[in-house]
Amino acid sequence: MLIVCDFDGTITTHDCLNLIVQDFAAEAWAEIEPRLRAGEIDLLQAIEEEFLHVRLTEEQVVRHVLKGTEVRAGFHEFVTWTEDVGHELVIVSAGFRVLIDAVLATAGLSRLRVFSGDACFTPQGTTIQYPPSAQECASRCGMCKADAVREVVAASVAPSPLVHVGDGLSDLCVARTADIVFARAGLARLLQREHIQFYPFEDFFEVRRVLEALTPI
Numbered sequence: 066m067l068i069v070c071d072f073d074g075t076i077t078t079h080d081c082l083n084l085i086v087q088d089f090a091a092e093a094w095a096e097i098e099p100r101l102r103a104g105e106i107d108l109l110q111a112i113e114e115e116f117l118h119v120r121l122t123e124e125q126v127v128r129h130v131l132k133g134t135e136v137r138a139g140f141h142e143f144v145t146w147t148e149d150v151g152h153e154l155v156i157v158s159a160g161f162r163v164l165i166d167a168v169l170a171t172a173g174l175s176r177l178r179v180f181s182g183d184a185c186f187t188p189q190g191t192t193i194q195y196p197p198s199a200q201e202c203a204s205r206c207g208m209c210k211a212d213a214v215r216e217v218v219a220a221s222v223a224p225s226p227l228v229h230v231g232d233g234l235s236d237l238c239v240a241r242t243a244d245i246v247f248a249r250a251g252l253a254r255l256l257q258r259e260h261i262q263f264y265p266f267e268d269f270f271e272v273r274r275v276l277e278a279l280t281p282i
């Protein structure tokens with residue numbers, strides 16, 4: 066199987082981007098999040114605007130993130146299991162490489178393959194970068210996850226069932242194309258609205274149990 070896993074709020078217990086904006090740019094959060102929820106702006110615009118107001122060094126931001134979140138229960142064991150069984154696990158995130166690397170390094174999981182955006186933090190404000198999307202993504206998810214998955218699939222020898230694990234708006238475009246979806250929080254609500262079937266999860270022990278039951282070895 067090819068297992069595509071979101072990072073913020075999926076692998077981590079808290080969304081790193083939300084943690085930063087809520088704590089360091091609360092006014093921008095209060096102003097921009099309602100516009101995102103109402104569909105006036107898309108995810109990419111919301112992230113760009115919010116982070117203009119985050120005025121900190123990279124060191125300060127990383128320290129805050131490591132204090133505020135950790136890897137979700139069962140994720141370590143899940144990674145080991147995918148390696149033992151031979152499933153390909155890829156992290157695809159609309160978040161920032163600099164934060165993902167710090168969390169994974171702290172958890173001893175730097176070996177995982179990551180597709181994501183990145184951010185340059187300065188005391189004057191934060192600028193963000195995403196790889197260009199090959200196609201115009203309807204959800205403008207920044208780092209288009211469906212695009213990243215196409216890249217991984219194109220490079221793999223044999224087509225394998227696509228599993229997606231996620232929790233938010235940026236997961237929607239790839240969840241629509243996945244064979245098996247695990248969802249929590251906002252993604253679960255979005256999928257319910259579109260009548261797309263998914264397995265709810267709160268930890269990675271559950272994800273593994275379902276996948277093992279689906280593919281007896």
Ligand SMILES: [Mg+2]
Pocket residue numbers: 071072073074075080231232233
């Ligand atoms: Mg997420």
Ligand SMILES: [Zn+2]
Pocket residue numbers: 202203204205206208209210211212238239
């Ligand atoms: Zn997309």
